[in-house]
Amino acid sequence: METTSRTVAHAPAGDGGPQSASVRRPVDGYLLAPFPWYGLDEAFTGPRWLMQVGTSADGAVEHGSIGHGDEPSVRNEFVSGSVDETKEKFAVVVTVAASPVRRSADGTGLLEATSVSSAAWLAGVGLLSFTWPGQMDHSLRDDWLEQQTETAWVLADDLSGPDWSTLSLPVDGVPASFHYRESEFGWVLAGSTRQGVHVGAYGRGMSAYGLGFATVEDIAAYA
Template sequence: MDTTGRVGARGALSAPSTSDDVEAGRTPQEDLAGVRRSLDGYLLADFPWYGLDEAFSGPRWLMQVGTASDGTVEHGSTGHGEEPALRADGEQDKQRFAVVVTVAGRPVRESADGTGVMDATSVSSAAWLAGSGLLACTWPAQIERHLRDKWLEQQLAAAWELADDIDGSDWTTLSLPVDGVPTRFHYRESEFGWLLAGSTDAADGRSVSGGNTGVHIGVYGRGMSAYGLGFSVIKDLSAYDH
């Protein structure tokens, strides 16, 4: 697993809203306003972005991209359905969304500052980002403020360990279409929602049609079934830019 990705991924993910946000009565749109990014960051990526395929007819929206220290885009997320937000009114469990995280397939390479080596990205990288993203938007809004940071730290550590052991007994497998090709995904359910993580052929060193750069795909969601999902390259990012 990408040992440098744990710190980098945390910085690139949407930060959880605080209890102050919930107590202030901010709307879901306001909760996400600080982490939404423009289309420009997505257009700088040297890999294709993935989202739910055309079978999904609901709303689509951008979240944000994660970059290396030299500005290279390494991963990013696209949302589908209702934009998730922490809510103190008991309605959080009713939210329906699926977020697709695309992670560039990277080999072992030198760090941007030339002082070390970064491990290759993998399906575990995608699983970690998906697990962290799910926690960021579904953690219990009612938790006491002085316990919040400790709770999140513990849960994120658990998410890291689960991602690192992606072939372990805590995960099952599903076959879901990616660009129409049946693809193996690792799948896990939790009290917060569900997770998927898989890789396109090129990310595993095999060629794919169209010359696309291989990527790893992480997905997290709630209120929508993971079993009927399909994924495809996003041909027009403007469909997400609202």
């Protein structure tokens, strides 16, 4: 997906540490979307927060993310499996507008279609953005992230492959089928809705098996 990100609230800080939990970003980009946003349903009663929207080259909002639970920090292998890891429980829901192949605004090219694979890739990359092998030098993280991002795309492009299983979860109260996988970094899932959007999600410390998704009635309330 050729998109750019706007209103990024939770990208890893340059030194590998978490950003301040007090950071909040405007809701403006979310309000510009011509599609409904999804988050966890009312069974989740914890904190909710905006993360980022992604736009096409012509400025149209194509996808965005909403966080639930603890605002995640970068995890490395030193805390993996330790008691500290259990303190961080979060799930991020990614909404992606379902779009066919279409011409760019200037008519000079074609924009890539979006699919469930697009949601799976965005969710996979989102999880990676909060992961950092602790033994790795900071200067090598970009190379590691590029390699892992490519792996996430390969996995997302083969949702029927052995790395994925099927999980049924409610979407607006109706059971829906999702592609699901777990890794050492957390879990990722992706599926579609009846509202013309694809939904991806990722998280750790919070089980995916008990989640449900619902349309966000008032995105402005998240600001």
